[in-house]
Amino acid sequence: MNKSELISAMAAEGGLSKADSKRALDAFIASVTKALKAGDKVALVGFGTFSVMERAGRIGINPATKKPIQIEAKKVAKFKPGSELTIE
Numbered sequence: 001m002n003k004s005e006l007i008s009a010m011a012a013e014g015g016l017s018k019a020d021s022k023r024a025l026d027a028f029i030a031s032v033t034k035a036l037k038a039g040d041k042v043a044l045v046g047f048g049t050f051s052v053m054e055r056a057g058r059i060g061i062n063p064a065t066k067k068p069i070q071i072e073a074k075k076v077a078k079f080k081p082g083s084e085l086t087i088e
Contacts, residue, residue: 036077046084053078 001009003025010021032050035042042050057073
């Protein structure tokens with residue numbers, strides 16, 4: 001499912017127009033991004049938790065030259081699904 005398909009599904013499920021669904025999805029993405037940049041967690045009970053994880057720097061291998069390269073430490077977004085988010 002891509003973003004436009006998600007917007008259509010949200011509109012159908014929520015009885016909203018596609019324009020309202022797009023604004024709601026964009027606002028959700030912006031709010032989660034802003035919270036993660038601030039170092040906060042976003043917990044949606046039953047769905048899951050978005051958080052920030054620090055990935056340590058490490059030595060990698062350049063596949064073209066086979067020479068070692070230094071990969072810098074960085075922060076990445078992480079999602080942990082909630083217990084009610086099951087796929088059967």
